[in-house]
Amino acid sequence: MSNRLAHSFDKSKLEAVCLRRFFFAPAFEIYGGCAGLYDYGPPGSALQANILDAWRKHFIIEEEMLEVDTTAVTLGEVLKTSGHVDKFTDWMCRDTKTGDIFRADHLVEAVLEARLKGDKEARGEQQIEQPKEDEKKKKKKVKSSAVKLDDAVVQQYETILAQIDNFDGEELADLIEKHSIKSPESQNDLTKPVEFNLMFESSIGPTGQVKGYLRPETAQGHFVNFGRLLEFNNGRVPFASAQIGKSFRNEISPKQGLLRVREFLMAEIEHYVDPLKKNHPRFNEVENVQLQILPNEVQVEGKTDLTKITVGEAVKKGIIDNETLGYFVARINLFLEKIGINKDRLRFRQHMSNEMAHYASDCWDAEIHTSYGWIECVGCADRSAYDLTVHAVRTGQPLVVREPLPEIKIEEKWAPEINKKKFGPTFRANQKIVESTIFALDQPRLECIKKDFDSQGKSDIQAADGNKYDLTPELLTIEKKTFKETKREFTPNVIEPSFGIGRILYALLEHSFYAREQDEGRTVLGFPPLVAPIKALVVPISNSKEFEPIIKDISLRLRKNGVASRVDDSSATIGKRYARNDELGTPYGITVDFATVKKNTITLRERDTTEQKIGTVEQVVDAIVKLSKGEIEWPQVDLPAYSGVQDAD
Numbered sequence: 166m167s168n169r170l171a172h173s174f175d176k177s178k179l180e181a182v183c184l185r186r187f188f189f190a191p192a193f194e195i196y197g198g199c200a201g202l203y204d205y206g207p208p209g210s211a212l213q214a215n216i217l218d219a220w221r222k223h224f225i226i227e228e229e230m231l232e233v234d235t236t237a238v239t240l241g242e243v244l245k246t247s248g249h250v251d252k253f254t255d256w257m258c259r260d261t262k263t264g265d266i267f268r269a270d271h272l273v274e275a276v277l278e279a280r281l282k283g284d285k286e287a288r289g290e291q292q293i294e295q296p297k298e299d300e301k302k303k304k305k306k307v308k309s310s311a312v313k314l315d316d317a318v319v320q321q322y323e324t325i326l327a328q329i330d331n332f333d334g335e336e337l338a339d340l341i342e343k344h345s346i347k348s349p350e351s352q353n354d355l356t357k358p359v360e361f362n363l364m365f366e367s368s369i370g371p372t373g374q375v376k377g378y379l380r381p382e383t384a385q386g387h388f389v390n391f392g393r394l395l396e397f398n399n400g401r402v403p404f405a406s407a408q409i410g411k412s413f414r415n416e417i418s419p420k421q422g423l424l425r426v427r428e429f430l431m432a433e434i435e436h437y438v439d440p441l442k443k444n445h446p447r448f449n450e451v452e453n454v455q456l457q458i459l460p461n462e463v464q465v466e467g468k469t470d471l472t473k474i475t476v477g478e479a480v481k482k483g484i485i486d487n488e489t490l491g492y493f494v495a496r497i498n499l500f501l502e503k504i505g506i507n508k509d510r511l512r513f514r515q516h517m518s519n520e521m522a523h524y525a526s527d528c529w530d531a532e533i534h535t536s537y538g539w540i541e542c543v544g545c546a547d548r549s550a551y552d553l554t555v556h557a558v559r560t561g562q563p564l565v566v567r568e569p570l571p572e573i574k575i576e577e578k579w580a581p582e583i584n585k586k587k588f589g590p591t592f593r594a595n596q597k598i599v600e601s602t603i604f605a606l607d608q609p610r611l612e613c614i615k616k617d618f619d620s621q622g623k624s625d626i627q628a629a630d631g632n633k634y635d636l637t638p639e640l641l642t643i644e645k646k647t648f649k650e651t652k653r654e655f656t657p658n659v660i661e662p663s664f665g666i667g668r669i670l671y672a673l674l675e676h677s678f679y680a681r682e683q684d685e686g687r688t689v690l691g692f693p694p695l696v697a698p699i700k701a702l703v704v705p706i707s708n709s710k711e712f713e714p715i716i717k718d719i720s721l722r723l724r725k726n727g728v729a730s731r732v733d734d735s736s737a738t739i740g741k742r743y744a745r746n747d748e749l750g751t752p753y754g755i756t757v758d759f760a761t762v763k764k765n766t767i768t769l770r771e772r773d774t775t776e777q778k779i780g781t782v783e784q785v786v787d788a789i790v791k792l793s794k795g796e797i798e799w800p801q802v803d804l805p806a807y808s809g810v811q812d813a814d
């Protein structure tokens with residue numbers, strides 16, 4: 166935009182605007198605050214509500230998804246089955262003397278990045294920014310100093326950084342030792358990384374017997390309701406469930422404002438699809454969407470070069486695993502652009518093998534570039550049949566789709582049969598879980614157990630509770646039987662786009678923030694009208710009584726059309742009043758003056774161009790309504806241009 170000061174982004178100015186205008190602020194601030202918890206004020210809440218409204222329309226309504234609203238307090242057993250109790254962890258290490266705590270992968274990343282920065286400075290390629298006064302006071306900040314590194318070391322660091330999400334605890338311990346990484350502030354040694362579970366644990370009810378957790382994601386609430394959702398959808402896939410709700414993670418070291426917090430809003434979609442039919446009926450609508458991607462093999466080479474490609478090509482070349490996953494990647498891209506994310510600062514990064522959950526077959530993160538670097542804002546994973554399978558095995562509920570076959574199929578299959586007299590007394594309380602595990606076994610595994618019985622007289626299985634159980638032919642028999650199949654039964658695969666709304670909102674604040682070339686570099690939040698907290702500002706030229714009924718009438722007309730507006734009848738100059746609202750991102754301003762009283766005409770100002778047009782009250786309100794709904798854009802407003810203040814005669 167010509168009006169924008171080039172390279173004008175200044176994080177400290179944005180932070181000041183966010184606080185001054187109460188977009189968000191530390192929670193419990195008057196008590197000194199609490200790390201990782203934030204409250205949103207009026208414009209922040211409205212911005213979030215508008216992003217969510219756009220999200221509901223773009224996904225839930227457009228795709229006819231089934232919306233759910235499930236509890237945040239979650240039964241411990243559910244999260245044990247999903248694997249969160251055992252595996253939802255990050256690696257944590259401590260300063261051996263001060264006890265300061267760090268998230269190990271983030272610390273390695275910060276130290277190596279600082280060393281590379283120092284190397285660039287020593288080579289004269291980059292100047293190290295001097296920390297501002299308030300930053301100097303912040304503890305634990307990793308500082309850079311101008312030290313030249315060997316070329317081989319630079320290459321090594323770059324390779325490590327490109328794969329930083331890929332390391333487990335042992336590997337992080339090796340990196341810390343090999344590269345002499347110390348506690349940043351004290352330079353003391355660090356302990357070996359240990360696992361820290363990120364869930365907030367509690368108990369449900371007064372007995373203390375029922376374990377519960379605050380959910381770390383909304384997904385499990387969808388899966389445990391799969392049976393009902395499937396029935397709601399007449400027993401057919403594909404379909405998707407969607408949910409907007411709070412999630413909670415006890416992050417080791419919350420930082421970067423809204424980007425890593427302990428309570429945040431998620432919007433998650435679980436799309437259930439036949440594993441044999443991962444094509445998507447609407448793929449043709451998105452196949453020409455242009456993406457910037459970073460496939461995993463590029464990262465393995467230690468590179469971060471982006472490839473520009475259409476989603477159609479990416480699926481065709483097998484870079485993105487299947488059409489349904491590609492469809493969602495494209496729809497995420499379109500959504501983020503629609504709400505105002507700069508498409509040049511948006512990329513899709515593929516997960517590397519260790520980074521991806523063992524059951525996932527492919528995963529792409531939508532990462533948005535901010536002053537903190539590239540930040541994952543949406544995860545989009547093909548989770549295969551993992552979630553539904555583990556819950557089905559644990560509960561004995563068949564979370565499957567039964568599809569009529571075109572013709573009856575006669576098949577010989579291995580079939581287990583349990584000897585109830587011996588099975589119950591042997592497994593006692595675990596009988597149900599062992600039995601459901603056996604009946605969920607596939608044909609090759611059943612055949613394997615049968616062979617073990619014949620050769621060794623015993624075998625074993627790992628049940629859904631993670632324990633091993635011994636099996637003998639006295640407890641169950643496995644024989645081939647003939648089955649007449651009229652239905653095909655399968656567990657759907659799940660494609661999961663998972664949005665962190667706070668991260669998207671913050672990235673949008675950064676991408677929208679600019680300073681004007683004129684007006685002493687006054688700052689503006691250039692939100693698209695669709696998400697702007699307030700769409701129109703109504704400013705009377707003075708506080709003359711004559712304007713009151715007109716202002717009331719304009720406000721009422723806007724309200725009736727669902728357009729959020731505000732009247733600023735303070736005594737500040739019109740310029741000052743507009744400037745205040747530029748900081749709130751209000752895209753349109755209406756000026757009421759004495760000509761309005763006589764001629765029913767008002768002027769309409771657009772925030773980014775500061776251009777003005779003139780029309781009757783009805784014409785201007787109609788234009789604002791259309792602009793706010795995204796039906797037209799500013800150049801299409803068919804009203805004469807205007808400069809200055811109206812003449813009253």
Ligand SMILES: Nc1ncnc2c1ncn2[C@@H]1O[C@H](COP(=O)(O)OP(=O)(O)OP(=O)(O)O)[C@@H](O)[C@H]1O
Nearest residue numbers: 414416424425426429541542543544663664665668
């Ligand atoms: N602590 C957090 N604060 C704010 N948003 C978060 C946080 N953790 C996750 N999210 C958001 O939820 C989305 C889905 O969560 P997911 O479990 O995929 O994140 P993650 O891979 O654990 O994130 P990270 O690696 O950054 O910790 C993320 O893309 C992100 O937008």
